[in-house]
Amino acid sequence: PANLDKAVSSLDWLLGNWESVEPGKGSYPSLKDFRYTEDLHFAQMGQPIINFMFNASDAETKKILHRECGFIRMQTGTNRVAFIIAQNSGLVEVEEGELVGKKLSLHTQALARPSFAKEPHVKEVSRVFQLQPDGKLEQTLSMSTDKQPMTQHLHVTYSRLP
Ligand code: HEM
Numbered sequence: 001p002a003n004l005d006k007a008v009s010s011l012d013w014l015l016g017n018w019e020s021v022e023p024g025k026g027s028y029p030s031l032k033d034f035r036y037t038e039d040l041h042f043a044q045m046g047q048p049i050i051n052f053m054f055n056a057s058d059a060e061t062k063k064i065l066h067r068e069c070g071f072i073r074m075q076t077g078t079n080r081v082a083f084i085i086a087q088n089s090g091l092v093e094v095e096e097g098e099l100v101g102k103k104l105s106l107h108t109q110a111l112a113r114p115s116f117a118k119e120p121h122v123k124e125v126s127r128v129f130q131l132q133p134d135g136k137l138e139q140t141l142s143m144s145t146d147k148q149p150m151t152q153h154l155h156v157t158y159s160r161l162p
Helices: 006-014
Strands: 016-020 024-026 034-044 050-058 064-074 080-087 092-100 103-112 122-131 137-145 151-160
Touching: 006 034, 006 050, 006 064, 034 064, 034 151, 080 103, 092 122
Parallel strands: none
Antiparallel strands: 016 034, 016 151, 024 034, 024 151, 034 050, 050 064, 064 080, 080 092, 092 103, 103 122, 122 137, 137 151
């Protein structure tokens, strides 16, 4: 959009609403594989910041499983990106990384949770958002907990909603 602030204009390809094309795949050594649907919303609200909200539900029962929302900022004049994130699990994160072309790679920079958060505790998150040549958006997410080393938890592809 014309009003997109220069500071985040290199992320304009994310803006708008997305929905998983087919159910995403969830996995982890400690979990049974699962399938989920997810919608993503990225909007610019007149600041050099992108606001986002992700909602994920069980593909069969439609029960809400995971939600996160936050803000995306870029370091002026660089390709450094920060996601400032709050998750329904209680996890609060700053993820940082780089934008190269239409590929955004992020890794936990800081992390906090309520004193009574459920275990296991997440230690690190790594994720990649990549725009595919066909216009679909792919997200792959790995994490480590105090029980497991860095392992993939999620893989999902989204298409743009009109
Ligand atoms: C379980 C973290 C996103 C679905 C878990 C567990 C952790 C975790 C730590 C427990 C693993 C264990 O017991 O060893 C995260 C983080 C996420 C994320 C950090 C994003 C940054 C999602 C999303 C979904 C999802 C988008 C989509 C539906 C589940 C399910 C379980 C699970 C179904 C197993 C049941 C449960 O313990 O609630 N996740 N998760 N997660 N996650 Fe995620």
